[in-house]
Amino acid sequence: xxxxxxxxxxxxxxxxxxxxxxxxxxxxxxxxxxxxxxxxxxxxxxxxxxxxxxxxxxxxxxxxxxxxxxxxxxxxxxxxxxxxxxxxxxxxxxxxxxxxxxxxxxxxxxxxxxxxxxxxxxxxxxxxxxxxxxxxxxxxxxxxxxxxxxxxxxxxxxxxxxxxxxxxxxxxxxxxxxxxxxxxxxxxxxxxxxxxxxxxxxxxxxxxxxxxxxxxxxxxxxxxxxxxxxxxxxxxxxxxxxxxxxxxxxxxxxxxxxxxxxxxxxxxxxxxxxxxxxxxxxxxxxxxxxxxxxxx
Numbered sequence: 379x380x381x382x383x384x385x386x387x388x389x390x391x392x393x394x395x396x397x398x399x400x401x402x403x404x405x406x407x408x409x410x411x412x413x414x415x416x417x418x419x420x421x422x423x424x425x426x427x428x429x430x431x432x433x434x435x436x437x438x439x440x441x442x443x444x445x446x447x448x449x450x451x452x453x454x455x456x457x458x459x460x461x462x463x464x465x466x467x468x469x470x471x472x473x474x475x476x477x478x479x480x481x482x483x484x485x486x487x488x489x490x491x492x493x494x495x496x497x498x499x500x501x502x503x504x505x506x507x508x509x510x511x512x513x514x515x516x517x518x519x520x521x522x523x524x525x526x527x528x529x530x531x532x533x534x535x536x537x538x539x540x541x542x543x544x545x546x547x548x549x550x551x552x553x554x555x556x557x558x559x560x561x562x563x564x565x566x567x568x569x570x571x572x573x574x575x576x577x578x579x580x581x582x583x584x585x586x587x588x589x590x591x592x593x594x595x596x597x598x599x600x601x602x603x604x605x606x607x608x609x610x611x612x613x614x615x616x617x618x619x620x621x622x623x624x625x626x627x628x629x630x631x632x633x634x635x636x637x638x639x640x641x642x643x644x645x646x647x648x649x650x651x652x653x654x655x656x657x658x659x660x661x662x663x664x665x666x667x668x669x670x671x672x673x674x
Contacts, residue, residue: 427652434649437642443650447614451630452640456647458616462531462624463654465617466610467599469535470542475592477539478546482588485547486554487576506544513541514608522609529623534610541605542595549594553587554580582669589666596662597655603628627651 399407445455481502485495517537527533557580565575581588603626611623612633625633627647634644 430645430648430652434645434647437646438650442646446616447630450639451614451634451643456627456630456643456650458614459625459627459630459647460650460654461616462610463600463626463628465531465620465624466534466538466606466626467596469531469620470538470599471592471596473536474539474543474546474595478543478591478595479550479588481547482550482554483576483580485551487572487580502544502547505540506548509604510541510602511604511608513537514605516540517605517609527621529609529611529613531610531617531620531622531624534606534624534626535620537605537609538599538602541602542598545598546591546595549591550584550588553584553591556587557583585669586666589662593659593662596658600626600651600655600658601628602626603632607632627654 442455443460444457446458447456448454481498485498489495514537517533517540521527521533521536522529527536561579561583562575565579566572570578606626607629610626610629612625612629613623614625617624628651631644631647631651634640634647
């Protein structure tokens, strides 16, 4: 027999297994992979933000934020889209936040696992996966045509409220579930009612997570285009009531870029949109942290 054809055999007649990595090496590889993925995501995010801000910030001045668009957006400012964005988002959050947070508390504090809770969760998960254009079509048919609200702030706000409701429900529910059960038991043992337990023991601890869900909803409302353009319209004038049509900043940016009206104004609108979202997140986090600090 040739020496090249021989192979090492253990005493029990089996070939030795390949050398495996130990626990420390596996942990080091996993940690390095996770860090690399996180750094890659951060680099992509900053690259996008830097590119848009570098193109858009030179367009930002007092005229840009204080005047109404003119000549289809080629000149003037974006005052009316700013007002429209804030109005539509406010209507959506005023409706969706109480419903979403209330539903989350019902699922976690006022009911047990059963058929009803499974149906509600299944419905929320199904709604979360529906494309925004489908929400826009629903809002156009139901709010604009059937309820005869027309293209208006209220139609756009109601459509966005339905769209962000699943996000607020699921995020708030997970935040409430992270509150230790001992908090509830101590409150109830001291004679507190279920409502007092929720408002004084559960809410302060779950508030950061609940606020995160609401902030995510605000961000989606501010950045939404398809659902808004079919329900709120694209009017350039300043809305005089919630039943008037309006144009949001995202829709304004889309129209300017898609139709080639003015890429400079489009970049300026995108830059201001990013700055607005960052400011909303910063202010919301500051308010939540102050509220939690006072509660402690």
